[in-house]
Amino acid sequence: MLSARLAADTDADILSHVCFEAGALGCEERESMVIAWFPLQNARTLIQDVNQRLASLLAAGILQGTPSLSTSVIEEQDWHSGWRRFFKPILVDRVFCVRPPWEKTPEPVAHEIIIEPKQAFGTGNHATTWLLLKKIAELGAALPERALDVGTGSGILAIAHALYRPGSRVTACDIDPVAVENAQENAAVNGVAENIALFTGSLPALKQERFPLIYANLQSHIIEPLLPDFYRLTAENGIILFSGILAEEEDKMRRALDDDARWELYEITRRDEWIAMSVRKRV
Ligand code: SAH
Numbered sequence: 001m002l003s004a005r006l007a008a009d010t011d012a013d014i015l016s017h018v019c020f021e022a023g024a025l026g027c028e029e030r031e032s033m034v035i036a037w038f039p040l041q042n043a044r045t046l047i048q049d050v051n052q053r054l055a056s057l058l059a060a061g062i063l064q065g066t067p068s069l070s071t072s073v074i075e076e077q078d079w080h081s082g083w084r085r086f087f088k089p090i091l092v093d094r095v096f097c098v099r100p101p102w103e104k105t106p107e108p109v110a111h112e113i114i115i116e117p118k119q120a121f122g123t124g125n126h127a128t129t130w131l132l133l134k135k136i137a138e139l140g141a142a143l144p145e146r147a148l149d150v151g152t153g154s155g156i157l158a159i160a161h162a163l164y165r166p167g168s169r170v171t172a173c174d175i176d177p178v179a180v181e182n183a184q185e186n187a188a189v190n191g192v193a194e195n196i197a198l199f200t201g202s203l204p205a206l207k208q209e210r211f212p213l214i215y216a217n218l219q220s221h222i223i224e225p226l227l228p229d230f231y232r233l234t235a236e237n238g239i240i241l242f243s244g245i246l247a248e249e250e251d252k253m254r255r256a257l258d259d260d261a262r263w264e265l266y267e268i269t270r271r272d273e274w275i276a277m278s279v280r281k282r283v
Pocket of ligand 1: 120121122123124128129132150151152153154155156157173174175176179201202203217218222
Protein backbone atom coordinates (compact mmCIF):
# COMPACT_ATOMS: atom_id res chain seq x y z
CA MET A 1 0.00 0.00 0.00
CA LEU A 2 1.17 3.53 -0.71
CA SER A 3 0.26 6.20 1.78
CA ALA A 4 0.02 9.79 0.50
CA ARG A 5 -0.22 12.82 2.73
CA LEU A 6 -1.73 15.74 0.87
CA ALA A 7 -2.08 19.22 2.32
CA ALA A 8 -3.35 22.44 0.75
CA ASP A 9 -5.14 25.59 1.66
CA THR A 10 -8.64 24.26 0.97
CA ASP A 11 -11.35 21.97 2.33
CA ALA A 12 -10.17 18.45 3.03
CA ASP A 13 -13.11 17.03 1.04
CA ILE A 14 -11.72 18.58 -2.16
CA LEU A 15 -8.43 16.83 -1.45
CA SER A 16 -10.06 13.49 -0.76
CA HIS A 17 -12.06 13.90 -3.98
CA VAL A 18 -8.77 14.36 -5.87
CA CYS A 19 -7.39 11.21 -4.27
CA PHE A 20 -10.46 9.05 -4.95
CA GLU A 21 -10.54 10.27 -8.55
CA ALA A 22 -6.92 9.21 -8.90
CA GLY A 23 -7.70 5.73 -7.57
CA ALA A 24 -7.33 5.91 -3.78
CA LEU A 25 -8.90 3.03 -1.87
CA GLY A 26 -9.55 5.12 1.21
CA CYS A 27 -8.96 8.60 2.58
CA GLU A 28 -8.87 9.99 6.07
CA GLU A 29 -9.70 13.70 6.25
CA ARG A 30 -7.98 16.03 8.68
CA GLU A 31 -8.10 19.81 8.69
CA SER A 32 -6.80 21.03 5.28
CA MET A 33 -5.15 17.67 4.83
CA VAL A 34 -5.89 14.12 3.82
CA ILE A 35 -4.08 10.86 4.15
CA ALA A 36 -4.96 8.59 1.27
CA TRP A 37 -4.11 4.95 0.58
CA PHE A 38 -3.31 3.80 -2.91
CA PRO A 39 -2.52 0.33 -4.21
CA LEU A 40 1.24 0.04 -4.73
CA GLN A 41 0.76 -1.19 -8.27
CA ASN A 42 1.14 1.78 -10.67
CA ALA A 43 2.11 4.05 -7.76
CA ARG A 44 4.08 6.37 -10.01
CA THR A 45 1.16 6.91 -12.42
CA LEU A 46 -1.24 7.43 -9.55
CA ILE A 47 0.92 10.12 -8.01
CA GLN A 48 1.39 11.82 -11.38
CA ASP A 49 -2.37 11.79 -11.70
CA VAL A 50 -2.81 13.40 -8.25
CA ASN A 51 -0.25 16.06 -9.20
CA GLN A 52 -2.00 16.81 -12.49
CA ARG A 53 -5.35 17.15 -10.78
CA LEU A 54 -3.82 19.49 -8.19
CA ALA A 55 -2.27 21.58 -10.96
CA SER A 56 -5.61 22.03 -12.70
CA LEU A 57 -7.34 22.94 -9.41
CA LEU A 58 -4.59 25.51 -8.80
CA ALA A 59 -5.04 26.90 -12.30
CA ALA A 60 -8.80 27.13 -11.71
CA GLY A 61 -8.20 29.07 -8.49
CA ILE A 62 -9.80 26.36 -6.33
CA LEU A 63 -6.58 25.78 -4.39
CA GLN A 64 -4.50 28.59 -2.94
CA GLY A 65 -0.75 28.46 -2.38
CA THR A 66 1.28 25.41 -3.16
CA PRO A 67 -0.17 22.05 -2.16
CA SER A 68 2.24 19.59 -0.62
CA LEU A 69 2.28 15.89 -1.36
CA SER A 70 4.44 13.31 0.36
CA THR A 71 4.24 9.56 0.00
CA SER A 72 5.57 6.50 1.74
CA VAL A 73 5.30 2.80 1.16
CA ILE A 74 3.58 0.93 3.96
CA GLU A 75 4.61 -2.62 4.59
CA GLU A 76 1.90 -5.18 5.08
CA GLN A 77 3.17 -6.07 8.57
CA ASP A 78 2.70 -2.46 9.79
CA TRP A 79 -1.01 -2.84 9.45
CA HIS A 80 -1.97 -2.44 13.12
CA SER A 81 -0.66 1.13 13.12
CA GLY A 82 -1.14 1.80 9.42
CA TRP A 83 -3.75 1.87 6.71
CA ARG A 84 -5.74 -1.16 7.81
CA ARG A 85 -7.10 0.62 10.85
CA PHE A 86 -8.94 2.96 8.46
CA PHE A 87 -11.06 0.25 6.84
CA LYS A 88 -13.83 -0.11 9.40
CA PRO A 89 -17.11 -2.00 8.95
CA ILE A 90 -19.70 0.06 7.08
CA LEU A 91 -23.34 -0.47 8.03
CA VAL A 92 -26.26 0.07 5.68
CA ASP A 93 -29.47 -0.05 7.68
CA ARG A 94 -29.74 -3.49 9.31
CA VAL A 95 -29.26 -5.05 5.91
CA PHE A 96 -25.56 -4.93 4.99
CA CYS A 97 -22.28 -4.70 6.80
CA VAL A 98 -19.36 -4.22 4.42
CA ARG A 99 -16.13 -5.14 6.14
CA PRO A 100 -12.57 -6.15 5.45
CA PRO A 101 -11.74 -9.74 6.43
CA TRP A 102 -9.95 -8.69 9.65
CA GLU A 103 -12.89 -6.76 11.17
CA LYS A 104 -16.02 -8.06 12.89
CA THR A 105 -19.60 -7.02 12.25
CA PRO A 106 -20.54 -4.63 15.10
CA GLU A 107 -24.27 -5.46 15.10
CA PRO A 108 -26.49 -8.11 13.53
CA VAL A 109 -27.30 -7.49 9.87
CA ALA A 110 -28.99 -9.55 7.18
CA HIS A 111 -25.81 -9.88 5.07
CA GLU A 112 -22.13 -9.34 5.54
CA ILE A 113 -20.13 -8.35 2.48
CA ILE A 114 -16.44 -9.07 2.83
CA ILE A 115 -14.21 -6.91 0.67
CA GLU A 116 -10.43 -7.03 0.85
CA PRO A 117 -9.14 -3.53 -0.03
CA LYS A 118 -7.08 -4.16 -3.15
CA GLN A 119 -6.72 -2.32 -6.44
CA ALA A 120 -10.39 -1.91 -7.29
CA PHE A 121 -12.69 0.89 -6.17
CA GLY A 122 -15.56 -0.21 -3.94
CA THR A 123 -14.50 -0.88 -0.34
CA GLY A 124 -17.81 0.58 0.85
CA ASN A 125 -16.31 3.64 2.48
CA HIS A 126 -17.08 5.98 -0.40
CA ALA A 127 -20.38 7.86 -0.35
CA THR A 128 -21.18 6.97 -3.97
CA THR A 129 -21.09 3.24 -3.19
CA TRP A 130 -23.02 3.70 0.04
CA LEU A 131 -25.85 5.53 -1.75
CA LEU A 132 -26.47 2.55 -4.02
CA LEU A 133 -26.11 -0.03 -1.23
CA LYS A 134 -28.81 1.94 0.57
CA LYS A 135 -31.06 1.74 -2.52
CA ILE A 136 -30.49 -2.03 -2.71
CA ALA A 137 -31.38 -2.33 0.99
CA GLU A 138 -34.58 -0.32 0.42
CA LEU A 139 -35.63 -2.27 -2.66
CA GLY A 140 -35.43 -5.54 -0.74
CA ALA A 141 -38.12 -7.91 -1.98
CA ALA A 142 -38.61 -5.70 -5.06
CA LEU A 143 -35.11 -6.52 -6.35
CA PRO A 144 -35.52 -8.22 -9.72
CA GLU A 145 -34.07 -11.56 -10.62
CA ARG A 146 -31.82 -9.99 -13.29
CA ALA A 147 -29.58 -6.95 -12.95
CA LEU A 148 -26.60 -5.31 -14.60
CA ASP A 149 -23.73 -3.61 -12.73
CA VAL A 150 -21.72 -1.30 -14.98
CA GLY A 151 -18.30 -0.37 -13.59
CA THR A 152 -18.40 -3.08 -10.97
CA GLY A 153 -14.97 -2.27 -9.41
CA SER A 154 -14.60 -4.61 -6.42
CA GLY A 155 -17.95 -6.19 -7.38
CA ILE A 156 -19.58 -4.78 -4.25
CA LEU A 157 -22.98 -3.82 -5.73
CA ALA A 158 -23.35 -7.03 -7.74
CA ILE A 159 -22.49 -9.01 -4.59
CA ALA A 160 -24.99 -7.03 -2.50
CA HIS A 161 -27.72 -7.68 -5.08
CA ALA A 162 -26.91 -11.39 -5.33
CA LEU A 163 -26.91 -11.80 -1.54
CA TYR A 164 -30.13 -9.92 -0.97
CA ARG A 165 -32.01 -11.49 -3.89
CA PRO A 166 -31.26 -15.21 -3.62
CA GLY A 167 -31.26 -17.01 -6.94
CA SER A 168 -30.64 -13.83 -8.92
CA ARG A 169 -28.23 -13.50 -11.81
CA VAL A 170 -26.22 -10.33 -12.11
CA THR A 171 -24.16 -9.38 -15.13
CA ALA A 172 -21.24 -7.18 -14.08
CA CYS A 173 -18.56 -5.50 -16.16
CA ASP A 174 -15.62 -3.16 -15.84
CA ILE A 175 -13.23 -1.78 -18.42
CA ASP A 176 -10.38 -2.44 -15.98
CA PRO A 177 -9.28 -6.11 -16.05
CA VAL A 178 -7.75 -5.81 -12.56
CA ALA A 179 -11.14 -4.78 -11.19
CA VAL A 180 -12.78 -7.75 -12.90
CA GLU A 181 -10.22 -10.06 -11.29
CA ASN A 182 -10.85 -8.50 -7.85
CA ALA A 183 -14.61 -8.74 -8.34
CA GLN A 184 -14.30 -12.41 -9.23
CA GLU A 185 -12.34 -13.08 -6.02
CA ASN A 186 -14.79 -11.09 -3.91
CA ALA A 187 -17.79 -12.85 -5.44
CA ALA A 188 -16.22 -16.19 -4.48
CA VAL A 189 -15.36 -15.05 -0.93
CA ASN A 190 -18.99 -13.99 -0.47
CA GLY A 191 -20.37 -17.23 -1.90
CA VAL A 192 -22.11 -15.70 -4.92
CA ALA A 193 -19.66 -16.49 -7.74
CA GLU A 194 -22.32 -18.60 -9.48
CA ASN A 195 -24.78 -15.71 -9.48
CA ILE A 196 -22.50 -13.13 -11.07
CA ALA A 197 -21.33 -13.21 -14.68
CA LEU A 198 -18.33 -10.91 -15.05
CA PHE A 199 -16.62 -9.61 -18.15
CA THR A 200 -14.00 -7.02 -19.02
CA GLY A 201 -15.65 -4.36 -21.15
CA SER A 202 -18.67 -2.14 -21.14
CA LEU A 203 -22.19 -1.57 -22.45
CA PRO A 204 -21.51 -1.81 -26.20
CA ALA A 205 -20.49 -5.48 -25.73
CA LEU A 206 -23.97 -6.37 -24.45
CA LYS A 207 -26.27 -7.22 -27.32
CA GLN A 208 -29.28 -9.35 -26.51
CA GLU A 209 -30.56 -8.96 -23.02
CA ARG A 210 -32.64 -6.11 -21.49
CA PHE A 211 -32.29 -5.53 -17.75
CA PRO A 212 -35.03 -4.49 -15.30
CA LEU A 213 -32.40 -2.88 -13.03
CA ILE A 214 -29.01 -1.36 -13.82
CA TYR A 215 -26.45 -0.05 -11.33
CA ALA A 216 -24.06 2.58 -12.65
CA ASN A 217 -21.72 4.17 -10.14
CA LEU A 218 -19.78 6.06 -12.79
CA GLN A 219 -18.88 9.70 -13.16
CA SER A 220 -21.28 11.96 -15.04
CA HIS A 221 -18.87 12.55 -17.94
CA ILE A 222 -18.80 8.76 -18.46
CA ILE A 223 -22.55 8.33 -18.04
CA GLU A 224 -23.68 11.03 -20.46
CA PRO A 225 -22.24 9.64 -23.72
CA LEU A 226 -23.46 6.18 -22.71
CA LEU A 227 -27.13 7.24 -22.30
CA PRO A 228 -28.23 5.70 -25.65
CA ASP A 229 -26.61 2.40 -24.65
CA PHE A 230 -28.25 2.57 -21.23
CA TYR A 231 -31.59 3.08 -22.97
CA ARG A 232 -31.07 0.13 -25.29
CA LEU A 233 -30.17 -2.17 -22.37
CA THR A 234 -32.98 -1.21 -19.98
CA ALA A 235 -36.13 -3.31 -20.02
CA GLU A 236 -39.54 -1.66 -20.38
CA ASN A 237 -40.25 0.25 -17.16
CA GLY A 238 -36.77 -0.72 -16.02
CA ILE A 239 -34.78 1.49 -13.71
CA ILE A 240 -31.22 2.72 -13.57
CA LEU A 241 -29.57 3.78 -10.35
CA PHE A 242 -26.86 6.29 -11.22
CA SER A 243 -24.29 7.33 -8.64
CA GLY A 244 -20.88 9.00 -8.76
CA ILE A 245 -22.43 12.39 -9.51
CA LEU A 246 -21.25 15.47 -7.62
CA ALA A 247 -24.02 17.62 -6.14
CA GLU A 248 -22.80 20.53 -8.26
CA GLU A 249 -23.34 18.43 -11.40
CA GLU A 250 -27.03 17.86 -10.66
CA ASP A 251 -28.30 20.43 -13.18
CA LYS A 252 -25.98 19.18 -15.89
CA MET A 253 -27.20 15.60 -15.40
CA ARG A 254 -30.83 16.72 -15.30
CA ARG A 255 -30.33 18.53 -18.61
CA ALA A 256 -28.70 15.47 -20.19
CA LEU A 257 -31.64 13.31 -19.09
CA ASP A 258 -34.18 15.93 -20.26
CA ASP A 259 -32.49 16.35 -23.62
CA ASP A 260 -32.71 12.64 -24.07
CA ALA A 261 -36.41 12.84 -23.05
CA ARG A 262 -36.64 9.12 -22.55
CA TRP A 263 -36.02 9.06 -18.81
CA GLU A 264 -38.11 9.94 -15.79
CA LEU A 265 -35.96 11.08 -12.88
CA TYR A 266 -37.98 9.99 -9.85
CA GLU A 267 -35.59 10.27 -6.92
CA ILE A 268 -32.36 11.90 -5.84
CA THR A 269 -30.53 10.74 -2.73
CA ARG A 270 -27.58 12.57 -1.17
CA ARG A 271 -24.56 11.91 1.00
CA ASP A 272 -21.68 14.30 1.59
CA GLU A 273 -21.09 16.17 -1.67
CA TRP A 274 -22.44 13.30 -3.77
CA ILE A 275 -25.82 12.45 -5.26
CA ALA A 276 -27.42 9.36 -6.75
CA MET A 277 -30.22 9.58 -9.31
CA SER A 278 -32.91 6.95 -9.76
CA VAL A 279 -34.40 7.05 -13.25
CA ARG A 280 -37.09 5.04 -14.99
CA LYS A 281 -37.15 4.34 -18.69
CA ARG A 282 -40.16 5.96 -20.35
CA VAL A 283 -41.99 3.81 -22.86
N1 SAH B 1 -19.43 -0.27 -8.54
C1 SAH B 1 -18.36 -0.01 -7.60
C2 SAH B 1 -17.16 0.66 -8.27
C3 SAH B 1 -17.44 2.03 -8.85
S1 SAH B 1 -15.96 2.85 -9.41
C4 SAH B 1 -18.89 0.82 -6.44
O1 SAH B 1 -20.03 1.26 -6.53
O2 SAH B 1 -18.17 1.05 -5.48
C5 SAH B 1 -16.25 2.94 -11.14
C6 SAH B 1 -15.70 1.76 -11.91
O3 SAH B 1 -16.13 1.94 -13.27
C7 SAH B 1 -14.18 1.67 -11.97
O4 SAH B 1 -13.80 0.38 -11.55
C8 SAH B 1 -13.84 1.89 -13.46
O5 SAH B 1 -12.78 1.07 -13.90
C9 SAH B 1 -15.12 1.52 -14.16
N2 SAH B 1 -15.41 2.20 -15.44
C10 SAH B 1 -15.05 3.44 -15.85
N3 SAH B 1 -15.58 3.70 -17.06
C11 SAH B 1 -16.28 2.61 -17.44
C12 SAH B 1 -17.06 2.27 -18.59
N4 SAH B 1 -17.20 3.11 -19.60
N5 SAH B 1 -17.64 1.04 -18.63
C13 SAH B 1 -17.51 0.17 -17.60
N6 SAH B 1 -16.78 0.44 -16.50
C14 SAH B 1 -16.18 1.63 -16.40
